[in-house]
């Protein structure tokens with residue numbers, strides 16, 4: 545499962561910070577990723593709650609900032625966002641579109657610690 549390796553590397557980052565900064569507990573974590581990056585927030589939450597047991601991040605709240613998918617239309621040369629997997633341009637209906645954003649990897653934006 546994809547989410548398991550993600551939570552594992554997130555927890556490694558947290559432990560690393562804890563060693564350097566000397567905090568004892570993580571209250572919340574804010575993460576961002578693209579809507580099309582194949583990360584299921586609920587699966588991630590679950591994997592995190594299991595793997596964080598016994599670490600400084602146990603019980604930490606997770607907040608997700610999910611970035612929208614953005615497509616570029618070759619016909620009218622404009623950008624638009626879409627949740628559809630086979631999208632057409634919202635401006636002109638053109639189907640020659642290129643995905644420009646939405647597949648961003650997971651990133652740690654903020655960490656609230658004690």
Ligand SMILES: [Zn+2]
Nearest residue numbers: 617620633636
């Ligand atoms: Zn268009």
